[in-house]
Amino acid sequence: MYKILKAEKLAANIYLMDVEAPRVARHCEPGQFVIVKMDEKGERIPLTICDFDREAGIVTIVFQPVGASTTKMTELKAGDAFRDFTGPLGCASEFVTEDIETLKNKKFLFVGGGVGAAPIYPQVKWMKEHGIDVDVIIGSKTKDLLILEEEMKAVSGNYYPCTDDGSYGHAGMVTSMIDELVEKGNKYDVCVAIGPMIMMKFACLTTKKHGIPTIVSMNPIMVDGTGMCGACRVIVGDEVKFACVDGPEFDGHLVDFDTAMKRQQMYKTAEGRAMLKLQEGDTHHGGCGHCGGDE
Ligand code: FAD
Ligand code: FES
Ligand code: MG
Numbered sequence: 463m464y465k466i467l468k469a470e471k472l473a474a475n476i477y478l479m480d481v482e483a484p485r486v487a488r489h490c491e492p493g494q495f496v497i498v499k500m501d502e503k504g505e506r507i508p509l510t511i512c513d514f515d516r517e518a519g520i521v522t523i524v525f526q527p528v529g530a531s532t533t534k535m536t537e538l539k540a541g542d543a544f545r546d547f548t549g550p551l552g553c554a555s556e557f558v559t560e561d562i563e564t565l566k567n568k569k570f571l572f573v574g575g576g577v578g579a580a581p582i583y584p585q586v587k588w589m590k591e592h593g594i595d596v597d598v599i600i601g602s603k604t605k606d607l608l609i610l611e612e613e614m615k616a617v618s619g620n621y622y623p624c625t626d627d628g629s630y631g632h633a634g635m636v637t638s639m640i641d642e643l644v645e646k647g648n649k650y651d652v653c654v655a656i657g658p659m660i661m662m663k664f665a666c667l668t669t670k671k672h673g674i675p676t677i678v679s680m681n682p683i684m685v686d687g688t689g690m691c692g693a694c695r696v697i698v699g700d701e702v703k704f705a706c707v708d709g710p711e712f713d714g715h716l717v718d719f720d721t722a723m724k725r726q727q728m729y730k731t732a733e734g735r736a737m738l739k740l741q742e743g744d745t746h747h748g749g750c751g752h753c754g755g756d757e
Pocket of ligand 3: 530
């Protein structure tokens with residue numbers, strides 16, 4: 463069992479939990495994720511690692527309730543425990559293995575949308591810990607939905623909050639903030655954009671226009687998280703990749719977002735899941751409880 467040490471509501475629909483998971487905390491790196499299960503029969507829920515403390519053996523997750531399982535998760539409190547907390551899964555962000563001196567000569571721009579601020583955080587923190595100042599844009603619909611602000615400010619070089627309704631920071635979407643920074647003369651070698659699929663798609667169109675190579679973190683339906691079931695397929699360039707083992711981070715200028723978004727939409731209905739099965743063969747499509755993918 464994996465004990466929840468802290469359970470906190472960060473914003474109207476966003477929750478944070480500190481979980482006692484010493485083995486995951488010891489081995490994880492920015493960019494990786496875990497798969498949690500609340501109980502024996504529970505769905506497998508993939509969640510990005512938002513922070514970790516190797517010494518204390520704690521991993522932080524941040525999540526948004528979107529369906530039955532994540533809504534049930536909001537009822538858990540400090541002292542409760544997860545049945546499973548599997549990880550670290552997926553590949554670490556590429557920069558973690560790059561030469562530090564080479565990295566110091568690159569200018570990074572991190573862009574987080576909504577709950578995407580959570581996976582951005584450990585990456586920006588890693589940069590700070592290695593003496594690299596980066597620019598950070600965090601967008602949300604309105605001021606009350608901006609999360610981890612103080613934490614993010616503490617590790618960012620320059621921090622640019624944006625709200626769609628103009629209630630705080632830059633008025634407008636993260637894409638217009640990217641345009642503004644570039645138009646002001648900032649030059650970026652790499653952009654890392656994480657958030658809802660639609661936000662990553664448009665962030666990539668914007669960075670492509672400015673010629674900035676861009677990494678995105680994909681969150682397709684995942685079942686086993688170990689490359690066995692094929693549920694998490696993503697088209698990158700002319701290749702089919704499995705996000706759980708080849709990713710979750712990919713070259714955003716090569717990702718086929720339209721197919722990825724269509725796949726996610728189809729998953730929402732039983733008919734759509736049957737169609738995915740017909741099109742892609744006898745693979746599982748994500749903890750629907752009927753296909754046996756959780757077993
Ligand atoms: P459902 O009602 O079952 O589904 C609602 C929607 O959630 C679906 O349409 C689909 O888009 C998505 N979803 C459902 N099941 C899965 C599944 N097995 N795998 C992936 N997506 C699914 N969410 C966060 O709030 N915070 C995170 O840090 C985070 N990190 C993620 C990292 C990865 C690598 C992946 C793949 C997903 C991540 N997600 C994250 C999304 C999260 O896993 C889903 O929101 C959650 O599984 C939904 O479960 P549900 O049963 O409540 O919703
Ligand atoms: Fe990636 Fe099964 S979740 S192959
Ligand atoms: Mg579900």
